[in-house]
Amino acid sequence: MADNQIIDAAKEHFGEVVAQQLERVERLKNEPDWLDYSSISPIVVGMLGGDGIGPRISAESQTVLEHLLKEEVDSGKVEFRVIDGLTIENRAEHLQSIPDDVLAEIKDCHVTLKGPTHTPEQGDGWPNLESANVSMRKELDLFANIRPVRIPSQGIDWTFFRENTEDMYAVGSQGLNVTEDLAMDFRVITTQGSRRIIDAAFAHARRTGRDRVTIVTKANIVKTTDGKFLDIAREVSENYPGIEWDGWYIDIMTAALINPARQQDFQVLALPNLYGDILTDEAAQIQGGVGTAGSANVGKQYAMFEAIHGSAPRMVREGRDQYADPSSLLRAGAMMLEHIGYADIGSKLHKAIDICGQYERKIVMTGRSTGSTSAEFGQYLMDTVADPSIEDRWQEYVDASG
Ligand code: IPM
Numbered sequence: 500m501a502d503n504q505i506i507d508a509a510k511e512h513f514g515e516v517v518a519q520q521l522e523r524v525e526r527l528k529n530e531p532d533w534l535d536y537s538s539i540s541p542i543v544v545g546m547l548g549g550d551g552i553g554p555r556i557s558a559e560s561q562t563v564l565e566h567l568l569k570e571e572v573d574s575g576k577v578e579f580r581v582i583d584g585l586t587i588e589n590r591a592e593h594l595q596s597i598p599d600d601v602l603a604e605i606k607d608c609h610v611t612l613k614g615p616t617h618t619p620e621q622g623d624g625w626p627n628l629e630s631a632n633v634s635m636r637k638e639l640d641l642f643a644n645i646r647p648v649r650i651p652s653q654g655i656d657w658t659f660f661r662e663n664t665e666d667m668y669a670v671g672s673q674g675l676n677v678t679e680d681l682a683m684d685f686r687v688i689t690t691q692g693s694r695r696i697i698d699a700a701f702a703h704a705r706r707t708g709r710d711r712v713t714i715v716t717k718a719n720i721v722k723t724t725d726g727k728f729l730d731i732a733r734e735v736s737e738n739y740p741g742i743e744w745d746g747w748y749i750d751i752m753t754a755a756l757i758n759p760a761r762q763q764d765f766q767v768l769a770l771p772n773l774y775g776d777i778l779t780d781e782a783a784q785i786q787g788g789v790g791t792a793g794s795a796n797v798g799k800q801y802a803m804f805e806a807i808h809g810s811a812p813r814m815v816r817e818g819r820d821q822y823a824d825p826s827s828l829l830r831a832g833a834m835m836l837e838h839i840g841y842a843d844i845g846s847k848l849h850k851a852i853d854i855c856g857q858y859e860r861k862i863v864m865t866g867r868s869t870g871s872t873s874a875e876f877g878q879y880l881m882d883t884v885a886d887p888s889i890e891d892r893w894q895e896y897v898d899a900s901g
């Protein structure tokens with residue numbers, strides 16, 4: 500092909516991407532306001548088991564959550580609903596990362612708790628579907644990926660607000676092989692998309708009594724898109740007198756997170772999608788690994804809470820799935836409780852997971868028959884939440900791990 504033909508084809512492709520994103524911006528300008536859960540009854544919670552060990556830890560999580568919300572479930576204020584069908588087999592059969600009927604069921608719920616879902620990659624035998632996580636974030640416009648990392652004994656209490664719908668993820672499957680030798684991807688950052696995530700971070704800081712928000716970019720190099728993110732931060736900060744903000748570059752931030760002299764400096768952090776993807780894995784590792792972290796994907800109308808570990812298909816193949824650890828999904832469940840208006844129970848569940856999983860460890864999970872089952876561990880958590888001295892036990896954990 501002649502150069503001008505190649506360039507024309509590239510222009511056409513780029514034109515389509517731009518047209519889609521312009522439409523998206525229009526939708527963002529007209530987005531609905533935040534849902535008020537206190538005015539909804541019943542609040543419908545969808546349980547999405549996902550793949551591998553997912554259904555097992557999901558069932559266990561449901562048992563624990565229904566127990567903790569017994570009154571609300573009995574009175575019909577909260578309803579749990581199991582949604583099958585978000586499995587890799589079903590997604591492959593329909594050639595859709597979320598089959599239409601499953602998506603419709605999801606949209607009938609207000610919030611969902613999602614187990615791990617396998618993301619196909621080239622050469623693994625599954626059709627090359629978009630990640631179910633990414634599709635769900637886009638379909639439900641779950642723009643805020645909120646990932647807390649807490650190590651009380653080290654004074655670490657970070658909440659990451661990772662933008663969840665833009666950046667390299669917005670059109671990550673629509674890159675262009677211009678020629679055999681030239682590949683290009685596109686990065687999308689919008690005013691509206693930046694404003695809502697940065698505003699959510701500042702609002703969270705204000706609500707939780709923090710006085711600083713840290714913005715992470717690489718605006719010295721990626722000048723146009725990261726430059727915009729930073730400009731918007733400057734703008735939003737003006738609505739939050741009393742909350743300071745500072746800007747860090749992603750490279751030095753990865754160093755600062757593991758620098759004991761700096762770790763206590765950070766409180767609430769807001770950052771574009773891909774930097775957030777990477778930095779939150781690092782942060783979770785500092786806390787004990789991605790298996791220990793939960794993650795909230797929050798939009799104004801829907802919210803999805805998920806474990807951020809994989810689906811461990813080998814455990815299922817070897818018949819060990821009843822020994823799978825539900826902690827991470829229950830962390831996500833605790834965040835869900837906080838989100839839908841049960842902050843007290845959510846906070847107790849967080850503490851019970853700390854006490855049972857990190858400190859007392861009276862029942863230990865090893866992932867095989869040498870340890871306890873998910874159900875035994877779930878019972879241990881329920882007993883701990885019900886214990887009137889849970890606060891003392893938690894304080895002991897904090898002191899002991901110092
Ligand atoms: C995460 C994961 C996902 C992401 C994958 C599974 C698509 O790494 O939730 O951080 O890249 O966002």
Ligand code: MG
Pocket residue numbers: 776777780
């Ligand atoms: Mg990730």
